Amino acid sequence: MTIEQSTPTTPSLGGTPTTPSLHDGEQFSTLDALESEAIHIFREVAGEFERPVILFSGGKDSTVLLHVAIKAFWPAPVPFSLLHVDTGHNLPEVLAFRDEVVARHNLRLHVASVEDYLADGRLTERADGVRNPLQTVPLLDAINDHRFDAVFGGGRRDEERSRAKERIFSLRNAFGQWDPKRQRPELWNLYNGKHAPGEHVRVFPLSNWTELDVWRYIAREQVLLPGIYYAHERDVFERDGMWMTPGPWGGPRDGEELQRLSVRYRTVGDGSTTGAVLSDAADNDAVLAEVAASRLTERGATRGDDRVSEAAMEDRKREGYF
Known part of the structure; x- marks a missing residue:
């Protein structure tokens, strides 16, 4: 993944130059x-x-x-x-x-x-x-x-x-x-x-x-993110209702079956406690539709460390x- 040069007048972390937020005749959003x-x-x-x-x-x-x-x-x-x-x-x-x-x-x-x-x-x-x-x-x-x-x-x-x-x-x-x-x-x-x-x-x-709001802003400003925020095929296993990926943190354990599925991450943290979600949302428009339909926050859905107790955080x- 590369982060390409932005224009001098419009700073951006995105892959293409951004334009100013407001144009003639537009309302303040x-x-x-x-x-x-x-x-x-x-x-x-x-x-x-x-x-x-x-x-x-x-x-x-x-x-x-x-x-x-x-x-x-x-x-x-x-x-x-x-x-x-x-x-x-x-x-x-x-x-x-x-x-x-x-x-x-x-x-x-x-x-x-x-x-x-x-x-x-x-x-x-x-x-x-x-x-x-x-x-x-x-x-x-x-x-x-x-x-x-x-x-x-x-x-x-x-x-x-x-x-x-x-x-x-x-x-x-x-x-x-x-x-x-x-x-x-x-x-x-x-x-x-x-x-x-x-x-x-x-x-x-x-x-x-x-x-x-974050995803709408990412789409508007063309902010580049790690590819794991978009749907991709990955070896995962199910644990406590979350799709985890194997790594130096261990897993899968006995009884946990490794599967190759289309997933994406809604939030990123410690690989031993952060899960992915099943998804085909491969671009910003698809992610926006998916997030708009969700009834769980990203931490509530995919962060095991927040499930220890109601007062964990x-x-x-x-x-x-x-």
Whole structure:
């Protein structure tokens, strides 16, 4: 997959040049409003904080986040570096796409490796082999080591109930923990970035977007994504109602039959806990139709780590997770 050259006046992560969002006679659309809000948030953070960073995994939400950041500061370069917490169980297509985007836009990428923490004993492998929960310590260490005071994430309120009640500027204490009682009101698009030494703020410019908004934006802006977001044939096996792919994380187990099926991923995470969905949606129009008809969020449908309990995500956020 290649990311081709964009025109000088219209920055894009897409494969063909984009055009400005509004044309003569067009009305201001919902997508325009969401993009405008996100651009405003990026610029607010640039003005208020000293060392922001963008969490970037190569997934669809972080790719859209980076696309908006590029538009927010064009023609200047993005004034933030990128941070990825690599579990070692990421799908190879996503890592290749991540590196290609970084090289294409001459960005600086920091990688916090869960593998390194397991190798030197700072973390211990879980019995179930899932590594998503192990991301918290490397993430917080990277934030402290690089003195990041604002951390952009691609979280959206429609994904999960604990994210639904999180502010766009989410204050985290010196231990990276989230306390809902300390969150500040955000009236009239005014954001309070004040924080004590050692604290930082997680920032979610896509908070008010839905999964459908993200895909409509991807289609409109021609944003390129890893190919696994579109239907492709893959060896998968069924586990807990999800279609999993074999990899260094293991599987299939006894009784789990490997099958070659047409699938796609709605979200990307640890390969040991993120499933694919059966799909023939091979392009943006087909994905849009599929998402519009879905009654489950992408995390609820394909993320096993969110099924541990109803409060699984909130418990992890209190520990310092994304």
